[in-house]
Amino acid sequence: xxxxxxxxxxxxxxxxxxxxxxxxxxxxxxxxxxxxxxxxxxxxxxxxxxxxxxxxxxxxxxxxxxxxxxxxxxxxxxxxxxxxxxxxxxxxxxxxxxxxxxxxxxxxxxxxxxxxxxxxxxxxxxxxxxxxxxxxxxxxxxxxxxxxxxxxxxxxxx
Numbered sequence: 001x002x003x004x005x006x007x008x009x010x011x012x013x014x015x016x017x018x019x020x021x022x023x024x025x026x027x028x029x030x031x032x033x034x035x036x037x038x039x040x041x042x043x044x045x046x047x048x049x050x051x052x053x054x055x056x057x058x059x060x061x062x063x064x065x066x067x068x069x070x071x072x073x074x075x076x077x078x079x080x081x082x083x084x085x086x087x088x089x090x091x092x093x094x095x096x097x098x099x100x101x102x103x104x105x106x107x108x109x110x111x112x113x114x115x116x117x118x119x120x121x122x123x124x125x126x127x128x129x130x131x132x133x134x135x136x137x138x139x140x141x142x143x144x145x146x147x148x149x150x151x152x153x154x155x156x157x158x
Contacts, residue, residue, distance in 0.1 A: 022155065024048070028060065028148035036134045036144035044130040044149040048081075048122045053153050055120055059132065060148030061092060061112040065105065067143040070095040073135035076116065081126025089135060090116060109145065119154065 029042045059074065071093050078086045092114045093102050103112035122128070130149050134141055 022153045024050075024055065024151040024153055026060075026148070026150040028062070028146040030146045031144050034064065034143055034145050036141040036147075038134055038136075038139050040133065042132045042147045046128050046130065046149070046151065047126070048128050049125050050153060051122055051125055053121070053156065055117075055122065055154060056115065056152045057117040057120065057130075058150040058152075059090065059092070059114045059116050060146075060150055061103070061114065062145040062148075063094065063103075063110050063112075064143040064145060065101075065108050065110060067094060067110075067141070069136065069138075069141070070099070072141070072144075075133040075135045077129075077131040079129035079131070081124045081128065088116075090114065113150065 025044070025046050027044060029044075031040070031042075059076075061072070071091055074090045074092065076088045076090060080086070092112060094110075094112070096102055101110050103110040132147055134144070
């Protein structure tokens with residue numbers, strides 16, 4: 001066996017062992033040219049097999065420090081495995097009242113984790129689709145780098 005192949009296998013195993021066992025999905029979609037149009041729909045397909053435990057669902061957002069608004073409105077559709085749809089509108093506060101970033105800033109990038117749903121149970125096993133569109137008055141939001149979805153399984157309460 002070649003040393004490079006063995007190293008690759010060990011490295012992948014290491015990365016897998018470092019992931020949070022309670023994270024069902026943590027995925028980002030890059031926004032082309034960092035221009036988030038109202039016509040753009042960001043989709044995530046997530047297989048859910050756990051209908052017993054509670055979960056937290058987060059919208060993850062990355063912007064540059066040149067993003068010009070203090071907030072962002074997002075239209076959200078969740079398509080259940082049986083075809084039913086739940087639609088919501090969320091407001092993400094990008095800065096506080098004093099203009100300070102509410103997310104984690106690193107250089108010219110700011111990361112935001114916004115709760116969409118806390119402590120929920122998925123009622124049906126199967127593939128869920130999470131669809132997001134920006135809902136601001138500007139038809140194109142500049143400096144939006146990526147949009148993500150994170151779902152964590154909560155530990156059972158003793």
